[in-house]
Amino acid sequence: MGTRHVIAVLVENKPGVLARISGMFSGRGFNIHSLAVAPTLDTKLSRMTIVTDGNQHIIEQIIKQLRKLINVVKVQDLTDHEYVDRELILVRVKATEDKREEVLRITDIFRGKVVDVTPDTITLEVTGSRSKIEAILELLTSIGILELIRAGTVAIARGKKTPKAAGCPE
Amino acid sequence: MRGDEILLRSLKQEGVDTIFGYPGGMVIDIFDAMVRTFSDDFKFILVRHEQAAVHAADGYARATGKPGVCIVTSGPGGTNTVTGLATAYMDSIPIVVFTGQVPTGLIGNDAFQEADIVGITRPCTKHNYLVMSTDELARTVKEAFTIAASGRPGPVLVDLPKDVTQSTAQWDYPTSIELPTYKPTVKAHLPSIRRAADLICQAERPVIYAGGGVITSGAHAELRTLAEMTGFPVTMTLMGLGCFPGTHPLSLGMLGMHGTYRANMAVNDSDLLFAVGARFDDRVTGPVSEFARGAKIIHVDIDPTSIQKNIEVDVPLVGDARDALSRLIEILEERGPQTVNKEKLTGWHAQITAWRNEQRLRFDRTTTTIKPQYVVEKLYEMTAGRAIISTEVGQNQMWAAQYYLFDEPRTFLSSGGLGTMGYGFPAAIGAQVAFPDKLVIDIAGDGSIQMNIQELATVAQYKLPVKIAILNNGYLGMVRQWQERFYDNVYAHTDIMCAPDFIKLADAYGALGLRAETTEEVVPVIKQALETDGPVIMDFVVEREEGVYPMIPAGKSITDVILI
Numbered sequence: 093m094g095t096r097h098v099i100a101v102l103v104e105n106k107p108g109v110l111a112r113i114s115g116m117f118s119g120r121g122f123n124i125h126s127l128a129v130a131p132t133l134d135t136k137l138s139r140m141t142i143v144t145d146g147n148q149h150i151i152e153q154i155i156k157q158l159r160k161l162i163n164v165v166k167v168q169d170l171t172d173h174e175y176v177d178r179e180l181i182l183v184r185v186k187a188t189e190d191k192r193e194e195v196l197r198i199t200d201i202f203r204g205k206v207v208d209v210t211p212d213t214i215t216l217e218v219t220g221s222r223s224k225i226e227a228i229l230e231l232l233t234s235i236g237i238l239e240l241i242r243a244g245t246v247a248i249a250r251g252k253k254t255p256k257a258a259g260c261p262e
Numbered sequence: 263m264r265g266d267e268i269l270l271r272s273l274k275q276e277g278v279d280t281i282f283g284y285p286g287g288m289v290i291d292i293f294d295a296m297v298r299t300f301s302d303d304f305k306f307i308l309v310r311h312e313q314a315a316v317h318a319a320d321g322y323a324r325a326t327g328k329p330g331v332c333i334v335t336s337g338p339g340g341t342n343t344v345t346g347l348a349t350a351y352m353d354s355i356p357i358v359v360f361t362g363q364v365p366t367g368l369i370g371n372d373a374f375q376e377a378d379i380v381g382i383t384r385p386c387t388k389h390n391y392l393v394m395s396t397d398e399l400a401r402t403v404k405e406a407f408t409i410a411a412s413g414r415p416g417p418v419l420v421d422l423p424k425d426v427t428q429s430t431a432q433w434d435y436p437t438s439i440e441l442p443t444y445k446p447t448v449k450a451h452l453p454s455i456r457r458a459a460d461l462i463c464q465a466e467r468p469v470i471y472a473g474g475g476v477i478t479s480g481a482h483a484e485l486r487t488l489a490e491m492t493g494f495p496v497t498m499t500l501m502g503l504g505c506f507p508g509t510h511p512l513s514l515g516m517l518g519m520h521g522t523y524r525a526n527m528a529v530n531d532s533d534l535l536f537a538v539g540a541r542f543d544d545r546v547t548g549p550v551s552e553f554a555r556g557a558k559i560i561h562v563d564i565d566p567t568s569i570q571k572n573i574e575v576d577v578p579l580v581g582d583a584r585d586a587l588s589r590l591i592e593i594l595e596e597r598g599p600q601t602v603n604k605e606k607l608t609g610w611h612a613q614i615t616a617w618r619n620e621q622r623l624r625f626d627r628t629t630t631t632i633k634p635q636y637v638v639e640k641l642y643e644m645t646a647g648r649a650i651i652s653t654e655v656g657q658n659q660m661w662a663a664q665y666y667l668f669d670e671p672r673t674f675l676s677s678g679g680l681g682t683m684g685y686g687f688p689a690a691i692g693a694q695v696a697f698p699d700k701l702v703i704d705i706a707g708d709g710s711i712q713m714n715i716q717e718l719a720t721v722a723q724y725k726l727p728v729k730i731a732i733l734n735n736g737y738l739g740m741v742r743q744w745q746e747r748f749y750d751n752v753y754a755h756t757d758i759m760c761a762p763d764f765i766k767l768a769d770a771y772g773a774l775g776l777r778a779e780t781t782e783e784v785v786p787v788i789k790q791a792l793e794t795d796g797p798v799i800m801d802f803v804v805e806r807e808e809g810v811y812p813m814i815p816a817g818k819s820i821t822d823v824i825l826i
């Protein structure tokens with residue numbers, strides 16, 4: 093296992109493109125930790141954030157192989173730069189009478205939101221960096237997580253712009 | 263204009279004049295239009311299995327340099343093309359395959375003869391398309407040909423739902439297209455070329471390692487110039503055979519698992535390895551940690567993913583080989599003749615000659631039983647080295663590569679990357695269709711030839727004078743050789759003595775069948791075959807347990823070479 097890399101990929105918003113990308117990863121034995129994808133402001137394009145890992149050699153291959161795909165517009169390894177990454181989670185925790193206070197307090201500390209409550213569960217929405225998400229999950233685990241949905245990481249470079257449609261892919 | 267007509271007109275615009283294919287319900291309109299409206303425009307070759315259509319298009323492309331074209335039906339027609347596509351993909355061969363598809367409204371319903379061929383072939387095509395409207399058809403054809411033939415070439419598949427070929431659209435063929443997401447790098451960086459020139463001037467034990475990319479980019483003349491001006495010896499990969507004259511004094515022959523001793527020794531001892539259009543395949547390198555350990559490596563390749571993939575190189579040159587080589591030559595010329603000191607290489611050449619004399623390619627020349635190497639050697643001599651040779655896969659392929667010397671590019675057609683048995687015969691058909699007057703010979707194994715033997719009907723129908731030379735050892739010989747060497751002589755399911763009588767088989771298809779059972783019968787059989795106008799099967803009953811040597815066992819390096 094190598095280091096974690098967050099790769100931003102701008103692709104044409106066409107049928108089958110996601111399959112091309114995921115197929116390239118599986119076919120060549122590369123890892124995908126998470127993959128988040130949605131159209132950009134220009135709906136002809138989609139932006140993917142792929143979290144993967146590997147040594148420098150593997151990451152270089154991943155990036156080159158991505159660039160080689162015909163529908164890929166631009167690829168950028170955000171890990172090379174300063175970037176912000178966020179993940180959204182929805183989590184349902186066991187929250188009987190005696191635990192409810194604690195769950196709400198944790199939610200507060202992590203600036204989460206309560207999105208649903210039943211007599212013995214609370215469902216939270218939390219957004220944050222990876223370390224923040226890991227931290228709250230650790231706390232909630234000891235209370236009892238019933239269900240967890242993670243949206244996958246999305247990321248953006250700080251300061252200068254992230255991949256743009258204009259210009260040719262590198 | 264109807265979609266089928268748009269398609270065929272588009273093909274004409276692309277300069278296509280030959281199509282290989284097989285009909286079926288979902289392409290019946292295209293075939294109908296081909297006969298009714300375009301009968302003067304295309305030479306159509308009806309094969310007997312879609313796999314053969316793709317290999318034939320591939321052979322056509324390798325022999326001519328132009329993209330090969332196939333049209334087949336949906337479902338099983340499409341799935342039968344997969345091996346051909348994967349073969350062309352591994353060897354970077356430009357072909358465009360059109361498959362029929364069920365009408366757009368039925369896609370996803372498990373309709374009769376529906377297969378998700380775009381999904382199936384995604385990992386074995388350079389790109390593929392499902393055309394959902396007749397309006398997109400012309401542009402898609404243009405894109406398909408552009409992508410197939412440019413950059414690092416490869417197969418492209420275009421899936422055509424039946425209603426797309428039946429509906430109408432405006433005829434509007436783009437003369438050129440911009441693909442904003444596809445910019446194959448073509449020019450290597452000048453500073454890197456200069457660095458390469460520096461290393462070339464310093465080298466004392468250099469080797470040029472040339473692959474199929476030299477042929478693809480048409481850089482054979484530049485390669486020869488470079489070798490002659492520097493005095494650098496040249497070794498070729500299987501895919502590279504013909505990119506540098508095999509009879510040239512600087513040729514070391516093929517390298518790799520069954521390469522010549524001198525080629526592998528030279529690479530091993532080199533201080534500069536100049537790789538061009540080659541990709542450091544494991545059949546060439548063995549364990550990369552052992553490969554050319556003392557060498558600085560320059561690597562010219564048009565595909566950035568090939569560079570630093572298998573091996574760390576010192577000077578990567580991402581770009582078209584022909585362009586990179588000609589600029590390199592210019593730089594070397596500017597620096598003047600003294601910069602490349604050929605004298606300095608005298609010792610190196612003497613060493614290489616010593617290696618050659620120490621371990622030549624050889625076989626026992628005293629036997630009555632036919633040695634397969636002898637057959638290839640005689641084919642070489644009796645055709646004066648001027649035939650287009652295709653091969654099957656296995657020992658036959660390696661003997662062809664070792665004993666037939668190729669002086670011209672595009673004269674050796676062989677499935678290198680995928681190693682597809684059954685490739686050679688249909689590929690020979692493709693080459694023969696492209697060059698009706700040239701001599702085309704498939705050097706075959708008795709196993710491989712049976713994988714597309716049905717194409718004898720195709721050569722009979724179109725009177726294609728393809729010659730097949732079967733090196734008949736009654737074994738899946740290459741596998742048997744591994745079993746002999748590494749599996750205690752346990753010949754697990756590699757005995758194929760139960761085979762058809764190839765003479766009768768030839769006869770049944772209307773071809774000529776000839777057999778040689780002793781060494782002295784070899785020359786007369788070849789002679790008669792070469793004098794025959796039509797297709798011929800030559801059945802050479804050869805030494806059953808002959809092996810291909812030298813052999814570097816898989817995962818080992820030259821120091822572990824088995825010489826005989």
Ligand SMILES: Cc1ncc(C[n+]2csc(CCOP(=O)(O)OP(=O)(O)O)c2C)c(N)n1
Nearest residue numbers: 656657658681683707708709710738739740
């Ligand atoms: C389609 C396919 N199946 C299996 C193999 C594995 N294989 C490699 S060489 C070989 C034996 C080929 O036998 P034959 O054509 O008689 O050639 P020989 O080695 O005897 O010259 C086999 C089975 C292959 N390369 N291709």
Ligand SMILES: [Mg+2]
Nearest residue numbers: 707708737739
């Ligand atoms: Mg055999």
